[in-house]
Amino acid sequence: MAYRETDLVRQRKVAQKSGLLHTAEALVREGGFGALTIQAVAEGAGVGVGTVYRYFSGKDELATEVFKRATSREVSAVREALNGSGGPAACLAAAAEVFAVRAFAAPKLAWALIAEPVDPAVDIARLQYRKTYTALFETVVQSGIVSGEFAPQSAALSAAALVGAMAESLLGPLDSPACDADTIAALRLFCLRAVGARC
Amino acid sequence: MAYRETDLVRQRKVAQKSGLLHTAEALVREGGFGALTIQAVAEGAGVGVGTVYRYFSGKDELATEVFKRATSREVSAVREALNGSGGPAACLAAAAEVFAVRAFAAPKLAWALIAEPVDPAVDIARLQYRKTYTALFETVVQSGIVSGEFAPQSAALSAAALVGAMAESLLGPLDSPACDADTIAALRLFCLRAVGARC
DNA sequence: TGAAGGTGTGAATCATGATTCACTTGTTGG
């Protein structure tokens, strides 16, 4: 033989794949999953459509990977806020703020992650994501209940409702393009009241 | 001339159109807007695809009309609950319950109406719908604030958040297929706490 | 009854976007 994959090539491949994912996410970020087409990804990355298939078995895989990447970033950010110092109320407030700020920064992306994607393959990933998210909030709510800071309640339902409340209040009225401090403050208060925290 | 549309014909046409809409809604009800194809509507109604086009200029019009019909029914139901006797808190609780029961009865439909439909033409209608819904809740929240029953707050944001909370807590965990009384109770409490009503 | 003016039909055509593949262009190591 006379060919063997060298380190340089391996690096290039990684870079290429990463570039494709980056381009793909940019598309989702500005147009949701509906804007994610192989053609657009190839064009945006400056390669041929066939190349995309060298790195992903099909659209499903690409879409799922984009979803998972974006998702884990969001979840991490919120998780960090939830694990911050301070009691459950402070953590919940911080998490709401993080969620709000990030959603404002990339509304289309947030929407694409939370709302139902067209692709059934992504659906599985999405379900997992929502559960993770909800579970995260459920933990704080639960600890708040235990510590007596929050009212007794169904932590699971409250967690889901909190996620929904944040999503809707931020993404629902698509008219407001700016990251309004008043909106964030109002959202924080809503969340705290909702779990029965003393304000 | 020798032809003029008679009353009988007019009646038939109305019935035909109504039947098509009925079939179309049934499809959405069980598979979301993604399942709404002209082919399926024609087949379900027992007519040819061409016939569908005699009654609707295109898919957009059909989808929009289905959306508007279902929507106005939902809005009416909630509006009625909100306008019931009793104070803001009672009305809000009643509305949440109506919303919950209806969403449980037709989860896919509720999801299709609330979540982003694929079709951009329906989007306009959807935006209108969400606004109507939110406005409805905003009114009660506002009156609750005025009467002192609810805490001072941004009625607009709270209204949107309430809608989101209800939607997510009911549609999010798609695992629970039954209309659980506990869930409804928990949701009602969540909503009341969220607006700062004394429980 | 027959001409006028519908309505019903569904195969044919378009449009969009995913996927393939024969081929071109690197890279590597002898």
Place this chain on the structure above:
DNA sequence: CCAACAAGTGAATCATGATTCACACCTTCA
């Protein structure tokens, strides 16, 4: 430099579903 083996390419092909349209079949009424 050459043979071996990938990666890159994009026109061609498929798949799905909307839309058209020439034609068949009713209704009406002089």
